[in-house]
Amino acid sequence: SYRALGLPQLRVGTRVPTEVLEHLVGLATELRAQRSKPTATPEEARAANAALRSSMRERGNYFPDIERAAAGALARASYVGGALSQGMLLSVVAQHGFSVRFVPDLPRSVRSLTDLRGNRIYVKQEPVGGHSARAVILQALGHFLLGHDTPRDFADFLRQRVEANYFAAAMLIPETAAVAFLRDAMSRRDLAVEDLVDVYSVSYEMAAHRVTNLITHHLELPCHFVKNDASGIIYKAYQNDGILFPADITGAIEGQRMCRQWSGRRVFSAPDRFSPHYQYSDTPAGTYFCVAQVDPRADERGYAISLGVPFEHSRWFRGRETTDRVKSNCPDGECCQRAPLTLAERWDGMAWPSARAHSHILSALPAGSFPGVDDVDIYEFLDQHAAD
Incomplete structure (x- = not known):
């Protein structure tokens, strides 16, 4: 990073004051932090979404590498079928060296937080109607099993998010059993999203999205x-x-x-x-x-x-x-x-709505390696819970 600035080499001898060294270290730290912030404008975010959706369409929304990773994780935990119980979920997580802690004070900007020093995944137990804790835990685990690193830019952040979500869905609705289930329903001309909801105890949204992963590739x-x-x-x-x-x-x-x-x-x-x-x-x-x-x-x-x-x-x-x-x-x-036309002629120029302000459309997305995450909050949280 220093060489890229085109500045002359700095020779640090005994005569360089400590204050100057502290100043240089502070600047270097901030430079490193700034280079890791994939800030994006709303336009850039929409363009990244469009590109990712095009890629998903080309492959029929089917990711064979992630399917294999999920199947392997389930096999190592001796999964036998049906909805993934919390006990089986914790067994899957433990197989990969992690533990799960449910806490009431998880920072608001995250759904899960992983302590890579203590190999703990912190999750808030959501009330009925919120995000499934099983899905959130598996999304966190998916980042590591899929080899994700700190996102390079916003497009990379989106890709990782899609892949982690796909991994969680593939764990909760395993491919082999789900395809057999869908084939049977198709033979009876009775394909229905709600049946996957009942069998695998997942949200309607996850079940519907999982159908898109499987019915083009397999059916x-x-x-x-x-x-x-x-x-x-x-x-x-x-x-x-x-x-x-x-x-x-x-x-x-x-x-x-x-x-x-x-x-x-x-x-x-x-x-x-x-x-x-x-x-x-x-x-x-x-x-x-x-x-x-x-x-x-x-x-x-x-x-x-x-x-x-x-x-x-x-x-x-x-x-x-x-x-x-x-x-x-x-x-x-x-x-x-x-x-x-009749309504437009009657009311054109006679209406003045007070619109809801969507201030987020006027600014760049929140900065940070993980957009929208407050680094101070998560570091304070990890430090507080490290001794638990």
């Missing part, structure tokens, strides 16, 4: 996945079936608003939003069969999770007999992005 079924809130803002999305998501000029989908006719929007007005909502959607890219459900484990705002496939593959899924069929012309503005 040759293209698909799409979306997570959105009640206003239609997209938080996560994936597709390899040709459906057209709303996107900005960089190709980013996150933060865009989905069509009002899509199942992820309509489920919020369904009589029972916590039960599967089935529908067919005629779109400019073709007709799709989709099932959406508001995840009951999500926070109070609620998020809809949608899984869909092209019309010709609907025959394999539960709910295909639905008569609910809608037409969506989005991204054509005449579909639902502009108000009907």
Whole structure:
């Protein structure tokens, strides 16, 4: 780092004052810290997301190396099937030299914190409806089993996060058993996300995302996945079936608003939003069969999770007999992005909304090797618990 600055070599002799040495050491420490901070603007983050999603689509959202790592970890712990119990989970963690501590005072900026000196994974026991402690622990373990190092930049941070999440899902819904389960359901024309939720005791979101990992690679079924809130803002999305998501000029989908006719929007007005909502959607890219459900484990705002496939593959899924069929012309503005002419003529210029401020869109993402993590908080926490 010093040579890269192009400065002359500094000869440190006995006559160099201690204050100067302290000054140099302080500058060197800060230079090292600054070089490790993968700060990104919202635009850079969206571009990184778009690139990562393209990579996932090319491989059908299937990561064979991570599948093998998860299968190996389960085999060493003598896993025999079914939902991964907490006892089996702790056995898996112990097999790799780590222990788990549940604490009430975990720093707010993290879901888990690993002490690499004491090989402890600290987790806060979340209340019902929060993140699954099993998934959080396995995500932390996945970083080490997958050989992750300090992220080089924000794109590397995102990649590592996706891989750790994939590892946790592959541990909680193991490939071999899950594929056999899905094949059997397909033979009965009864594929359904909620069955994986029941069998493996995972969230609806994890089960739906795990289906996208497996059904293209093993069952040759293209698909799409979306997570959105009640206003239609997209938080996560994936597709390899040709459906057209709303996107900005960089190709980013996150933060865009989905069509009002899509199942992820309509489920919020369904009589029972916590039960599967089935529908067919005629779109400019073709007709799709989709099932959406508001995840009951999500926070109070609620998020809809949608899984869909092209019309010709609907025959394999539960709910295909639905008569609910809608037409969506989005991204054509005449579909639902502009108000009907009569309403626009009546209210144009007569409305002044006070919008919620989303201050995060105006600034760079939080700096740090792990964006958004407060280093002071985590170091103080580790120091406090080191003697426990």
